[in-house]
Amino acid sequence: MNRRRRAAAITVMCALAVLASPSLTLRASAAPLPPPPPKKSLExxxxxxxxxxxxxxxxxxxxxxxxxxxxxxxxxxxxxxxxxxxxxxxxxxxxxxxxxxxxxxxxxxxxxxxxxxxxxxxxxxxxxxxxxxxxxxxxxxxxxxxxxxxxxxxxxxxxxxxxxxxxxxxxxxxxxxxxxxxxxxxxxxxxLESELAAEERERLRRLEELAQKEAQRNWLRAGALVGPKAEATEEGRRAVAFATAQIGKPYGWGDEGPDAFDCSGLTQSAWGAAGRGIPRTSQEQWRLLPRVDVKDMRPGDLIVYFADASHIGMYVGNGMIVHAPRPGRNITLAGAGSMEILGVVRPM
Structure with a gap:
């Protein structure tokens, strides 16, 4: 009787070993999972x-x-x-x-x-x-x-x-x-921004500000503002007064005020308040308005940014612009050289 039990036990163990061996083989031969992609730096x-x-x-x-x-x-x-x-x-x-x-x-x-x-x-x-x-x-x-x-x-x-x-x-x-x-x-x-922790979002904002300040310092070091300062015209002063009065209002794409503006909506509305109509978009403002040299610009002139003329701000003097930066940001003052300057235009 005991011999029969031992034989049955041995048979079961052998069967289990046979059943187990393929999965062991599969686990041993399975390819390792690829490593996760490296996490992007905040920059x-x-x-x-x-x-x-x-x-x-x-x-x-x-x-x-x-x-x-x-x-x-x-x-x-x-x-x-x-x-x-x-x-x-x-x-x-x-x-x-x-x-x-x-x-x-x-x-x-x-x-x-x-x-x-x-x-x-x-x-x-x-x-x-x-x-x-x-x-x-x-x-x-x-x-x-x-x-x-x-x-x-x-x-x-x-x-x-x-x-x-x-x-x-x-x-x-x-x-x-x-x-x-x-x-x-x-x-x-x-x-992308929402996937960051609150602390990382704050660091991201500081990185953005640091990059703009460094660009502004480099622009000033290059002598952009060397020489006599041109005075604003009466129209230019009215345009600057309108634009700076909008500081703190939100960016809104396609908006021309009064509660929100996009970048060219702000400049067009400011010059409209000064009694002079200008084109609606930053690209059309760059294409159609008379151009002036950076060293000759005066308050009220418009600074166009990036090679595709995709952004624009109004020069207000002392190396500063007022502009509507982007979605999620408010209209603010910024260094005129804090972004890549394409050129300057002057509503006449």
Whole structure:
């Protein structure tokens, strides 16, 4: 009996060993898990976040420009529709005149009133009637020519209206694409920042400030402000006063105030308050406004940043600008050389 039990136990142990051996073999032969990716340094995270916000700024310019074009096309559509309405009313009036002339001929047996007088034997009446016939023929020709011109104008206006609608729809499509890209870039940047601990976020902010201060020091050391200081014009002083009064308000992409601004919305609104209209986007402000040398700039001038002209601020004197930095930041004063300067423009 004991022998049978020992034999059964040995059999079970052998079976267990056989069953266990494949898993042991699998565990032994399984490839080791790859090491986790190295954690990014805060400086790398800062640069990545800056890059995303820069891309969002470029898309914001594209959005703002499309919005301006859409406004222009909407205004043109209103103008052309007004011309179409006026043209149709004119055509209706000319048709009434033509109908009146036709009815007059019908009442006179198909002849104009003057033509009947030709049949008279009175020479003076004959001459008078001939004059009236000539005038009537000219009036009829003029009427037909005016109807033809008006109809041609209506055809042109109708084509213009169609073209403006096409451009308006194209701009709306571009707006929607830019809006989607802006939201995606901002969301990606915010996600990166949200993954940091509170202490790391504070260190990130300090790193950002240190990088800006170092860039400003280097800019000043290079002699950017050496030489006589140009005085602001009266318009420039009003623009600076408006811009600095917005300090503390939040950045809002696509916003032109009064509660929030993006970078070019702030500069455009400031110069608008000073009585001078300028383009809406930083890229258009850079492209269309007169340029001045950095050493000649004066308060109220606009400093354009980065090679793609994706950011802009207003120079307020003493090497400082007021600007709307980016989402999550408020309008503030900063060193004029704290970012990569592309150039300076002056609203005239």
């Amino acid at each position: 790398e995270v800062r640069k990545e976040i800056d890059g995303l916000y820069r891309q969002a700024a470029v898309a914001t310019d594209a959005y703002n420009l499309s919005e301006e074009k859409a406004k222009e096309q909407s205004s043109e559509i209103v103008r052309v529709n007004r011309l179409l309405t006026e043209g149709r009313e004119k055509i209706d009036g000319l048709k009434v005149e033509a109908g009146a002339a036709a009815r007059s001929q019908y009442r006179n047996g198909g002849l104009p009133e003057g033509a009947q007088l030709v049949l008279t034997n009175d020479p003076q009446l004959f001459l008078d009637a001939a004059g009236r016939i000539k005038e009537s023929v000219k009036a009829t020709k003029d009427l037909l020519a005016e109807m033809t011109r008006t109809q041609a104008s209506l055809d042109v206006y109708a084509q213009e209206a169609s073209d403006h609608w096409s451009r308006l729809e194209a701009n709306r499509v571009r707006q929607a694409g830019a809006r989607k890209e802006i939201n995606a870039k901002i969301a990606a940047a915010e996600k």
